[in-house]
Amino acid sequence: MSTEGLTADEIDDLARRAQSGDRDALEDLLAAVQPRALRVCRGVLPHLADAEDACQEALINIAGKIGSWGGQSRFTTWMHVVAVNAARSTYRRLKNQAVPVETAPLERPDPRTTSVIAGTRLDLLEAMETLERDHPKYVEPLMLRDVYGLPYDEIATLVGVPLGTIKAQIHHGRKLARPLLRGDA
Template structure:
């Protein structure tokens, strides 16, 4: 049995209400959730906050895991959505604390690494497009899921997934190159 099989078994047991399995599952997936959040968010503290939010969402929502897709696929979708939600929350909080002063555009390269600046730009672009398109693009291009896997997860035809991703890439590319829309 592989680690992935063990996690799938824990997820199935946790979904049936086994609290010990849920606790073991949360401990086992934490490093992966933190890594995924770190791929989206610009710094470790933000990734930690999103990770905690995602783990709480897993604990509260594991009963909704139906095993239509692998647990990891379900987890990736939940984590991507929580990371984007954490970013929006942090941005709102920053705007309130800054008295409505908008985020610097573009990020100051003297204070922000190229990777972090790119992530901020990407999150802003994803936040500005349709949620369905942003979700499909995040699952494919940021988290690396396959088209079939995304289609199963979102319960839409594979052609719809490809169309959403194509449109999302076009809109994000335009926003990243134009800086507006």
């Protein structure tokens, strides 16, 4: 089966067949979502090899946890969260393995040429790590909305909480993240 250009309905159908134990459907599903999972991981991890490692972890998690997809949202929405979590996990692992290097302090990024969200993706990841440690319930909705642009209703369905609660969590998460991104914390 060619997996290029599958519609969301076709991907959902493959996922349902894979959930019921169809190994061929699982292989086709993984091939179909691999490019999307890699794009998600590249959105978090700037180095291609790191993103590829995270994508591989995401595909393994998808294969192992496909039974936890409830079917209330698109499979690709669920897959998106799995890929984000794999990328963040890879980032944490790499950060823990890193050897500190003595260097001169870095200058603050020039606001005229830097993202309004963060100075770098690493600034954003550091802020999300801090937010996750101190206020974990805000991280996933905030990442899904502000980094990956998922609509509020999909996030609410995916996270399993009412739409109003998701909007409030994202609003409060933004308030908590701003000082971390500005370096005020």
